[in-house]
Amino acid sequence: MSRNKAIYVIMFCLAVMLQLTIVRYIEILYWRPDLILIVLVLFSLRLGPNWGMSVGFFLGLMQDLTSTHFIGLAALSKTVAGFISGSLAGKFAARTEYLLTLLISGLIHDFVYFFIYTLGENFSIQSLLILYTLPNLMYTIILGAFLNYFLEPYLQEESQ
Amino acid sequence: MKNILWLFTQRRTLLLLIFYMTLAFILMGLNDSFRLRGMHIVILQGMSWVYGLKGNLTYLANIETQNKELRKQLLEQSIKNQKLQESMLENLRLRRLLRLKDEFQYSYIPATVIGSGQEQAIRSLILNVGKKDNVFKNQAVVTEQGVVGKILDAEDDFSVTQILMDRNTLVSVRLQKSREVGLIGWSGNLWLDLYYIPKDIEVESGEIVVTSGLSQIYPKGLKIGIVVEVKENDYELFKQIKVKPAVNFNKIEEVFVISIPDSLQQEIVE
Numbered sequence: 001m002s003r004n005k006a007i008y009v010i011m012f013c014l015a016v017m018l019q020l021t022i023v024r025y026i027e028i029l030y031w032r033p034d035l036i037l038i039v040l041v042l043f044s045l046r047l048g049p050n051w052g053m054s055v056g057f058f059l060g061l062m063q064d065l066t067s068t069h070f071i072g073l074a075a076l077s078k079t080v081a082g083f084i085s086g087s088l089a090g091k092f093a094a095r096t097e098y099l100l101t102l103l104i105s106g107l108i109h110d111f112v113y114f115f116i117y118t119l120g121e122n123f124s125i126q127s128l129l130i131l132y133t134l135p136n137l138m139y140t141i142i143l144g145a146f147l148n149y150f151l152e153p154y155l156q157e158e159s160q
Numbered sequence: 161m162k163n164i165l166w167l168f169t170q171r172r173t174l175l176l177l178i179f180y181m182t183l184a185f186i187l188m189g190l191n192d193s194f195r196l197r198g199m200h201i202v203i204l205q206g207m208s209w210v211y212g213l214k215g216n217l218t219y220l221a222n223i224e225t226q227n228k229e230l231r232k233q234l235l236e237q238s239i240k241n242q243k244l245q246e247s248m249l250e251n252l253r254l255r256r257l258l259r260l261k262d263e264f265q266y267s268y269i270p271a272t273v274i275g276s277g278q279e280q281a282i283r284s285l286i287l288n289v290g291k292k293d294n295v296f297k298n299q300a301v302v303t304e305q306g307v308v309g310k311i312l313d314a315e316d317d318f319s320v321t322q323i324l325m326d327r328n329t330l331v332s333v334r335l336q337k338s339r340e341v342g343l344i345g346w347s348g349n350l351w352l353d354l355y356y357i358p359k360d361i362e363v364e365s366g367e368i369v370v371t372s373g374l375s376q377i378y379p380k381g382l383k384i385g386i387v388v389e390v391k392e393n394d395y396e397l398f399k400q401i402k403v404k405p406a407v408n409f410n411k412i413e414e415v416f417v418i419s420i421p422d423s424l425q426q427e428i429v430e
Contacts, residue, residue: 020207024276027410029350048208049173057180066318068284072187079180083173096278114247116188127348 006152008043012055015039016062032137037109038064038144040078041085041102046155049086056082073116081109098139098148106137167180177187190264204286208318211274212288253411266379268416269293271301273320274292284312285321289417295319298377300418306383306406307331319417323409324352324384333384334372341372344384344403351388354401359419369403379418 015035023032036059051086058096064071085105092100110133118128190196219226259285271293289295291314296321301308301321309323322329330345333354342356357363367387373380389402 006300020275024410030410050176053177053180057184060184064187068286069255070188070191071200072189073183075187076181076184079184081176083177087173102387106350131348131350 004046007151008039011039011042011151012059015060017064018077019063020066028133028139030132031139032144033105033140034109034136035143036060036078037081037140037145038102040082041098041105041144042148042151042155044082044085044105045089045098045101048089049083049084052082053079053083056080073113076116080112081105084108091156099145100143103137103142106140107121107133108125108135153157171176205315205317208274208286208288211286212272215272215288216275234426239419242416267419268302269295271295271319271415271417273412273415278375283364284326285309285323285412287311287319287321287414287415287417288317290315290317290319292316294419299380299420300382301380301415302418303407303415305408306385307378308407308409308412310377311417321415324405324407329386331378332372333369335361335363335387336368336370337364339368341374345370349402351402351404352385353401354387355398355399357399358397359392359399363387363401365390374390 005146015038019035023035026032036155040052040056040059043055056078057075061071063074063078067074082098085101088101089097091097114133187196253353269289271287271289274288275287276284285301285308287295287301295311295314297311297314299311301310308325309321309326309329311319312322313320324344325346327346327348332341332344333344334341335357338361340357340361342354344352344354346352353371365387369384369387371378371380371382371384383406385403385405387401388404389400391400392398393400
């Protein structure tokens with residue numbers, strides 16, 4: 001296994017574990033970052049949409065299985081996020097590529113998630129957007145920017 | 161055949177996307193399947209065991225500090241208890257005078273929060289107590305600050321609590337000063353919404369909202385929160401009241417499940 005792949009596997013495991021354990025302690029009001037999305041975008045940008053959506057599906061499925069609500073929703077939204085991130089590789093300037101991709105993928109991810117979750121129910125989508133999606137995404141982007149800054153030197157050598 | 165082959169080679173990414181999306185939709189459709197639900201429960205039980213282990217280790221590490229703190233609290237509570245006993249005796253005497261019936265006796269089952277739903281908007285808490293500990297569906301969950309929610313689902317070793325800030329929660333409540341009864345729920349905002357309080361009722365910010373005792377789930381008089389905003393429109397019959405929950409749902413670590421008498425249990429579960 002190449003060094004990069006080993007780093008990715010470690011990152012995936014860590015992201016899932018931390019999402020389940022630590023993240024609820026760093027919540028601000030009701031807002032929490034999505035560590036799995038951060039790592040997924042980092043990975044998809046380097047290995048393309050096919051790997052991105054495959055890994056997104058399995059990470060989402062793990063998230064589904066460890067949550068109390070219905071299975072398949074996070075798998076679907078993470079698959080879409082992985083696909084979008086992989087497809088956006090090389091579309092932006094290198095300096096802003098990760099953050100812009102995270103922003104676009106995150107928005108689409110949340111839209112897919114909440115659209116299906118609230119389907120057929122009288123629930124304010126504007127409230128969800130203002131109170132959850134955007135603050136969550138900002139939190140995720142800030143944390144993602146830090147992680148990308150620190151991990152980039154290690155991941156650059158073998159990237160495709 | 162040629163077209164299909166071309167589709168597979170040239171549109172691999174698209175086909176893969178369709179494949180995973182279909183798989184995800186199939187999984188969503190199979191959520192009520194017994195096997196899938198069973199597998200889900202096994203995983204959650206595994207997580208519950210791991211969280212329990214972690215909790216025990218943390219508990220052992222903090223036991224000395226906790227012990228000192230608890231002894232201090234014990235002393236304070238003992239003094240408070242003496243005063244309460246006096247009040248209880250007085251209350252008993254007065255109740256006898258008024259010939260009021262005794263209320264049901266509740267017991268409290270301590271529980272630790274070992275996880276929470278991963279969803280961003282609709283959250284639930286996983287507790288380390290279940291049917292083995294006499295925890296059943298629709299029992300109230302509280303902290304010393306106030307009401308947390310109710311048991312949504314109980315398995316043998318763990319249970320899931322639906323918190324007040326869930327869009328499906330609706331609780332019958334009473335304003336402490338005016339004694340007016342309303343319903344409290346959450347519509348996705350920062351605070352809870354108190355419904356059906358008529359405009360002619362005087363409500364001020366800072367007024368305490370408690371459970372009404374009209375439902376069989378929540379005992380009477382448990383604190384729900386404090387009124388933070390009162391508005392009214394000319395074209396509406398009721399006031400628009402926002403209530404700040406008494407419990408900080410982000411920081412909950414330990415809770416109590418209110419165990420009801422066996423005679424009522426069966427009725428409520430049904």
